[in-house]
Amino acid sequence: MELTLNEKRLLVALGTMGSADAAVLAEKMDTRREAVVQYANLAGERGLVDVEKHVSRRYVPTEEGRAYIGKGLPERQVLDSFEETIPMRDLQSHPLAKIAIGWMRKKGWIAIRDGVVQKTGRTAPGPDEAAFARLGESGAIEDGDGVADLAKRGLVEEEETVAYTVSVTPRGRELLSQGLDLREEVGTLTREQILSGEWKDLPLRRYDVTKLPKRAYPGKTHPYQRLIDEMRRILFDMGFEEMAGGIVQSSFWNFDALFQPQDHPAREMQDTFFLGERWPLPAGYERVRDMHEHGGETSSTGWGGTWSAEKAEQCVLRTHTTSLSIQHLASHPTPPVKAFCIGRVYRREAVDPTHLAEFEQLEGIVMDEDVNLRHLLGFLKEFYAKMGFEKVRFRPGYFPYTEPSVEPEVYVDGLGWVELGGAGIFRQEVTAPFGIEHPVLAWGLGISRVAMLRLGLRDLRQLYRSDVEWVRETPTYGGRR
Ligand SMILES: N[C@@H](Cc1ccccc1)C(=O)O
Structure with missing residues (x-):
C-alpha cells in the first residue's frame, strides 16, 4: 500500500502511544490539529487508524x-x-x-x-450561584444544576467542543513495524536527478490516473447565442445575405407597407408597444396609401376607407422582423434577392413559460423570376433539416401580407407537432407599391421555440436569465449534426 508522507508521519507520531488526542499529535507533528484530523481521516479510510469524535458541551460566561x-x-x-x-x-x-x-x-x-x-x-445561595462560583474557578462549566438558569439570564452560553482521538489499528501497527520511509516524496524531477541516475532511488509521488481533474469553466458563448450563430451559418451556407435594421420602426414599415389594415387588431395598444416618436413617411408612400384605400393600380379593391398618414408615422417597437424584409425589398426591387435576419421583436404578451414579450425571429425572403410555393416549402424544410428537425409539415394559415400563407410545424418526440411561425408569398398589395414584379417568398420563424426544443428547456425564460450555472453546464457541442 502506498501511503502519503503525511499518513506515514501520522503513524510514526502515534507510534508507541497507540492512541492520542489530535491536538497532542498536532504538537508532535508540528502542524495544526485540523491537518492531523484530515490525515487521520484519510488513513482511516485505508484502515490504518481509527478516528473517534467526541463532542462535548460546556458553558462559558457571556x-x-x-x-x-x-x-x-x-x-x-x-x-x-x-x-x-x-x-x-x-x-x-x-x-x-x-x-x-x-x-x-x-x-x-x-x-x-x-x-x-x-x-x-x-x-442562602441557590444552585445558580453555586454553578456561577464554579464558573469563576474554571472559566467554563459542564451542564448541571443551576446552569440553565444562568443561561436563561444570558450570563453563560453553550459552547460545543469537538475532540478527536486517533488510534492505530493492527493493520497500521503492522506497517509501522515494517519501517516507514519518511523521506519527502518527489513530485518533479530535476535535470540533475535524471542525468545522475539519482531518480532511480527517489521516493516518487504517485499519481492517481483514475482521479477526475477539477472542473474548469472556460469562457464560452451563451447557448442561445450559439444556436443563433448556427442558424446564421446555415443561412449563409444556403446563399442568403443578412439584412439589418433597428428595433424601432414606424408603423408604416411595421404594418402599412405590409398591407396590414389600420384597424387590424395587431395594431391595437394592447398588442403593440407604441412609442411617442413619429417618423416621416418615405417618398412614394402615397402608393401604399392608395393600395389601402382602393387597391392602387392593381385589380385589388384595397381595404377601403381613409388611410391615415398620422397613424402610419407613429413609431413602435417592431412586432416582427417582416418590417425589415419589406424595407429590404423596397430598396432591392429586382431579382434575385435572398436575404435573412435574426432579430428581437416585441409584443405585449402576458409572460408565461412559453410566451415572452420579447423574443427572436428568423426572417427570410427569396425573390426570383418564377419561384413558387414549392420552393418556399423546400427552403423551410431544408433549413429545419439542417437544424436537426426531420419531420416538417405545413398547415394553411393567414397573414394580411401573404397569399397563400402557411404555418410550418416540426415534429418533436414527446411534444408532437410544434408550431414555429409563418410563411407565404407576398401579395401584390404588398409588392406592387414598391414596383416589385416578381414573386417573393417570405417567412418569419420564432426561434426561441427552436432553442427551447434543442436545449431541452421547459421554460423559455431560461434563455434570458443570467443563470451562470446553466450556462456552465450546457455543453457546447450537441445538436449540430
Ligand atoms: N410576420 C409573421 C410571420 C410571417 C413572416 C413572413 C411571411 C408570413 C408570415 C409573424 O410574425 O408571425
Missing part, C-alpha cells in the same frame, strides 16, 4: 457574566451591601439595583414595607 465573576451575581452583591434594612430610595442608588432588586424579591431574600427593604433571613 460578556455580562464575566463582569460578575469573582464578585457574585448582582442580587448577591446588592444584598451584601446593606445590613438588615435599608430605605428603598438608598438601595436604588446602587449601580446594580435595577437588576438586583427584582431577583432579590423573586428569590424571597427581601421584603419591602413602607419604602423600607428588609432581609428575610432566607438568603
Whole structure:
C-alpha cells in the first residue's frame, strides 16, 4: 500500500502511544490539529487508524457574566451591601439595583414595607450561584444544576467542543513495524536527478490516473447565442445575405407597407408597444396609401376607407422582423434577392413559460423570376433539416401580407407537432407599391421555440436569465449534426 508522507508521519507520531488526542499529535507533528484530523481521516479510510469524535458541551460566561465573576451575581452583591434594612430610595442608588432588586424579591431574600427593604433571613445561595462560583474557578462549566438558569439570564452560553482521538489499528501497527520511509516524496524531477541516475532511488509521488481533474469553466458563448450563430451559418451556407435594421420602426414599415389594415387588431395598444416618436413617411408612400384605400393600380379593391398618414408615422417597437424584409425589398426591387435576419421583436404578451414579450425571429425572403410555393416549402424544410428537425409539415394559415400563407410545424418526440411561425408569398398589395414584379417568398420563424426544443428547456425564460450555472453546464457541442 502506498501511503502519503503525511499518513506515514501520522503513524510514526502515534507510534508507541497507540492512541492520542489530535491536538497532542498536532504538537508532535508540528502542524495544526485540523491537518492531523484530515490525515487521520484519510488513513482511516485505508484502515490504518481509527478516528473517534467526541463532542462535548460546556458553558462559558457571556460578556455580562464575566463582569460578575469573582464578585457574585448582582442580587448577591446588592444584598451584601446593606445590613438588615435599608430605605428603598438608598438601595436604588446602587449601580446594580435595577437588576438586583427584582431577583432579590423573586428569590424571597427581601421584603419591602413602607419604602423600607428588609432581609428575610432566607438568603442562602441557590444552585445558580453555586454553578456561577464554579464558573469563576474554571472559566467554563459542564451542564448541571443551576446552569440553565444562568443561561436563561444570558450570563453563560453553550459552547460545543469537538475532540478527536486517533488510534492505530493492527493493520497500521503492522506497517509501522515494517519501517516507514519518511523521506519527502518527489513530485518533479530535476535535470540533475535524471542525468545522475539519482531518480532511480527517489521516493516518487504517485499519481492517481483514475482521479477526475477539477472542473474548469472556460469562457464560452451563451447557448442561445450559439444556436443563433448556427442558424446564421446555415443561412449563409444556403446563399442568403443578412439584412439589418433597428428595433424601432414606424408603423408604416411595421404594418402599412405590409398591407396590414389600420384597424387590424395587431395594431391595437394592447398588442403593440407604441412609442411617442413619429417618423416621416418615405417618398412614394402615397402608393401604399392608395393600395389601402382602393387597391392602387392593381385589380385589388384595397381595404377601403381613409388611410391615415398620422397613424402610419407613429413609431413602435417592431412586432416582427417582416418590417425589415419589406424595407429590404423596397430598396432591392429586382431579382434575385435572398436575404435573412435574426432579430428581437416585441409584443405585449402576458409572460408565461412559453410566451415572452420579447423574443427572436428568423426572417427570410427569396425573390426570383418564377419561384413558387414549392420552393418556399423546400427552403423551410431544408433549413429545419439542417437544424436537426426531420419531420416538417405545413398547415394553411393567414397573414394580411401573404397569399397563400402557411404555418410550418416540426415534429418533436414527446411534444408532437410544434408550431414555429409563418410563411407565404407576398401579395401584390404588398409588392406592387414598391414596383416589385416578381414573386417573393417570405417567412418569419420564432426561434426561441427552436432553442427551447434543442436545449431541452421547459421554460423559455431560461434563455434570458443570467443563470451562470446553466450556462456552465450546457455543453457546447450537441445538436449540430
Ligand atoms: N410576420 C409573421 C410571420 C410571417 C413572416 C413572413 C411571411 C408570413 C408570415 C409573424 O410574425 O408571425
